Amino acid sequence: MSSLVAINSERYRLDDPALIARANQQMRDEGVCVLPHFITSSAVQLMVDECDTLAPLAHRSAPKRNPYLTQASGDGTATTVLYDSLEVLAYDHFPTTSVLRQLYESDELLEFIRSCLGVAKLYRYADPFGALNVSIMRDGDVLDWHFDMTDFVVSIALQSSSSGGDFENASRIRDAGEHAIAELLEGDRTRVRVEPMTAGTLMLFNGRRSMHRVSPIVGEVPRYVALLAYDTKPGTDSTDELKLSRYGRLPARDAR
Secondary structure, eight states: OOTGGGBOTTTOOTTOHHHHHHHHHHHHHHSEEEETTOBOHHHHHHHHHHHHHHGGGOEEEOOEEOTTSSOSOSSGGGGOOEEEEEEEEOGGGSOTTOHHHHHHTOHHHHHHHHHHHTOSOOEEOOOTTTSEEEEEEOTTOEEEEEOOSSSEEEEEEEEOOSEEOOEEEETTHHHHOHHHHHHHHTTOOTTEEEEOOOTTOEEEEOTTTSEEEEOOEESSSOEEEEEEEEESSTTOOOOHHHHHHHHSOOOOOOOO
16 A cells, blocks of 8 residues: 555645645644544554554553653752653564555655644654654553653554543643643643544644643553654754663664
8 A cells, every 4th residue: 555545535635725724723823733534444454453563562661751751850840750651663663665654754744744834844853763653552551741852743543542542732831831831730731632533633743842641541452643753953863861761772873
């Protein structure tokens, strides 16, 4: 299957100016844009089957960190200790024949996302593990409140858990300041809304400015979500600390 065949072209045309304008407006107004049924059901099933096959390669981690994905230190909310529990398939786990990988590497999808975001330039993330990854969450797993290290993340919902696994989002709370972030961490849900993430949904999201989490997973069916990372600056990479925590390894360094 071609990567672009995976897109529901009856509902979404990547060069549709009206679609791009709506998405761009939603990103400006809300910092998030949700496009349901963006991926065809047959392509979703192929991607789920692929994740089922690759799942034994995933790295399980249960890190303790702060909302900024670093060690809890410093002052204010940076001292808050939060807990994650999940498995992650890295970019290099997916073969070049993978429909999901081909979709991420598609220049047409990159240009569509750039247009929807309304930015002059957009680049794929330089992290050899995190540029494309799939989060696998099983019964009892949770991904607590955090900000992303990239300007934007594009997610594709592949499989929902039996229960739980809601994507909870406090849009652009980082712009509201330390006080608002602290209130959310203390349980204030005034700014929180649940974004719909049914299988096949594509979501564009400014995760660097919006704090978000995945509520605890319940049941035997694992939650699969693909994360496609982009940035407005070329060569953007994650820290070694995050790589070790999320993927359990570091890339091979050039010895020269």
